Amino acid sequence: MKQYDLETLRSSVLFQDVPLVLLDQLITHGSKRRLARGETLFVQGDKALCLYVVLDGWVKLSRLKQSGEDIVVAVYTKGESFGEAAALMGGIYPVTVEAAEDSIVYQVSAKNISEAIRTNPDLAMAMLAATFRHNHELVLEIEDIKGHTAAQRLATFLVALAPVTHGPCSFALPYDKGLIAARLGMKPESLSRSFANLRANGVTVQRGNVTVNDLDTLKALINAERGPKQKPIPHT
Amino acid sequence: MKQYDLETLRSSVLFQDVPLVLLDQLITHGSKRRLARGETLFVQGDKALCLYVVLDGWVKLSRLKQSGEDIVVAVYTKGESFGEAAALMGGIYPVTVEAAEDSIVYQVSAKNISEAIRTNPDLAMAMLAATFRHNHELVLEIEDIKGHTAAQRLATFLVALAPVTHGPCSFALPYDKGLIAARLGMKPESLSRSFANLRANGVTVQRGNVTVNDLDTLKALINAERGPKQKPIPHT
DNA sequence: CGGCTTGTTGATCCCCGTCAATGCCGGTGG
DNA sequence: CCACCGGCATTGACGGGGATCAACAAGCCG
Known part of the structure; x- marks a missing residue:
């Protein structure tokens, strides 16, 4: 893990409020993953085992509608995260994710995170904060579309x-x-x-x-x- | 607190995953609040001190746009909650809430909740679950509007x-x-x-x-x- | 009864989706 | 080197859905 990527993780939306020592320990269980442009990371309906942080590039989150077309939910870049919800709840991914450009993502097993949450309340608060931020973005997006x-x-x-x-x-x-x-x-x-x-x-x-x-x-x-x-x- | 209202709280989106003993202890710090139709609970920009669960009626969440008009973000009824994000993060409410009909809400101080989270990981997981659910609803709403x-x-x-x-x-x-x-x-x-x-x-x-x-x-x-x-x- | 709010309907306009034609660019193969 | 081709972007013509403006009906309450 390069120093540069460490910095990205530490300042990511998901981990920015996590104490440094705890974070360093957490991410020893993760791994980097390279994606070529157009490559699919996972598809809607897959069992959610990991959550991800984008280290570089751009990834597209989209949902497949019954009518066949797929609609874009979000496009994330460096420092943004996805899959937390599905992975932590042990569900399935509600979206398909693919790389819009050559990208690098950091992959963390949900099991490790949820164990860490149980033993460390600061991490719990940090995760809550991250989710609330996501939430707020969505509200802004709705406002944007409507008006x-x-x-x-x-x-x-x-x-x-x-x-x-x-x-x-x-x-x-x-x-x-x-x-x-x-x-x-x-x-x-x-x-x-x-x-x-x-x-x-x-x-x-x-x-x-x-x-x-x-x-x-x-x-x-x-x-x-x-x-x-x-x-x-x-x-x- | 009536038995009926207790049931509503226990089956609410926010608290449904919280162990009963813990919940009963939590809500001893809360209070019921009646709202007449049209009454305002709080306005956008207020310091967020409490989170709320609707016990009965319907409340409207809206955002005031710079252009003057306000747009409706959500309308909640029995069992639904709001204000978690702002209250737990110690921020300000991003929306104005008023009663669309005569309503009753349950009000819990954020301080109590966040202390409880720090000492009880199950509560943290339950809150995360609630927020994720909320999140998913928003995604569905975006899908709905767009298509x-x-x-x-x-x-x-x-x-x-x-x-x-x-x-x-x-x-x-x-x-x-x-x-x-x-x-x-x-x-x-x-x-x-x-x-x-x-x-x-x-x-x-x-x-x-x-x-x-x-x-x-x-x-x-x-x-x-x-x-x-x-x-x-x-x-x- | 007469004002007031709320809901329905009609006429018109504008934004955006659709379909189609064209232009621009990069890659391929003679 | 250049002709050809396929993908992407732009532009035009057209139609539909919803907003806007305005008129009107229906309750509600003084």
């Missing part, structure tokens, strides 16, 4: 992705536009049109690279009432 | 509300249609039209009383591909 247009949701996504919080910036999109669209609950065509709308607000895209003239303009857009229709500006 | 029409969401709501699982039935709507609409993420006008659509599938409404000819017909509707437009049938 925003596609362009506003895209703006939210970009703001979260930006390396700074104010002024101009430029960064790369982490994965395919198709997956971004699914993550935002829309079709690729709508994503394209949303980008076109944002062009009028100082957002340009060139081959997976985004440039934002002013992040505050974007933030204002998110909270704005559905503004008057704006003309999309043609590509390039 | 269903207004009429399908209404059908889901009615099926969950029905006192039986098959065949015909009749029951009362628990609260205002306006709130039902908000709960389902739509406007009152749309709810009205959704009811009109369901009339063709054996659903009639008369002053807050719903009659369903066949619940299985409704369930089939929920999973159906977006069927061909059906003519709404006029009211009465």
Whole structure:
């Protein structure tokens, strides 16, 4: 286990509140796992034996609907975790997980964790905290879907992705536009049109690279009432 | 504390996995609280000191958006709980809670619970289980919003509300249609039209009383591909 | 009775999904 | 080296679902 990965684990959402000594002891039972882009980690319905922390890359969580299509529940990257619920309760995974890019995940047996929880209340509180955070994210997501247009949701996504919080910036999109669209609950065509709308607000895209003239303009857009229709500006 | 309320607490989502002796000891520190319809329990931003279990009635959880309107996050009834996250983490409530009907809630100080968690791992596991369940509900809700029409969401709501699982039935709507609409993420006008659509599938409404000819017909509707437009049938 | 709230209905608009055509890019094989 | 091809992104045309605005009916309570 490299020092760098240790740092990632220590600052992960799941483990950030766990005392260091306890954590170091916990993760001796885990193992690193590499995933090639497109590789499946587990599928919906599998018996849940492990929980995971993303060390690098991006992984996609999706649910298979009866109608056949699958909908994207979340896309996680470095420091985020998944599978805690199913694994600790000894159930089955409610989602399918696959790598959206070449990725590395850290895998911990649920049995070890749940034993540790029983003997260490701090760990229990830390796990509760992590779950509550997940919970809060979901509530925000519901709020987002119910009250925003596609362009506003895209703006939210970009703001979260930006390396700074104010002024101009430029960064790369982490994965395919198709997956971004699914993550935002829309079709690729709508994503394209949303980008076109944002062009009028100082957002340009060139081959997976985004440039934002002013992040505050974007933030204002998110909270704005559905503004008057704006003309999309043609590509390039 | 009446025997009846004790039963409700013991079978509540939050406490159902907690050993009886421990639970009985826990709730000696709590208190019952009556809410008149429309009364506010706490508002978004309040310091979170207690968590709550609904003993009777219906309470509404909503979030105030910057744009002024508030959106309904959830509506809870007997046996459901809220405020665990904020209270245990010592934060502030992220939502406003008010009674949608005359209601009774059970109020437990977070300090007592978190002390109990530290000394009793079973309680920790039970709380984790409750939170995970809550989590799963939220995921289902997201799935519901993303993939269903207004009429399908209404059908889901009615099926969950029905006192039986098959065949015909009749029951009362628990609260205002306006709130039902908000709960389902739509406007009152749309709810009205959704009811009109369901009339063709054996659903009639008369002053807050719903009659369903066949619940299985409704369930089939929920999973159906977006069927061909059906003519709404006029009211009465 | 007359105001007030709540629910229904109609007309219209806008966002987004669908279907289809085109353009851009990377990879493959002659 | 370049022609060809398949996948992804963009753009246009069209339709449907729900929001909005407005009118109206039905209870409720003074």
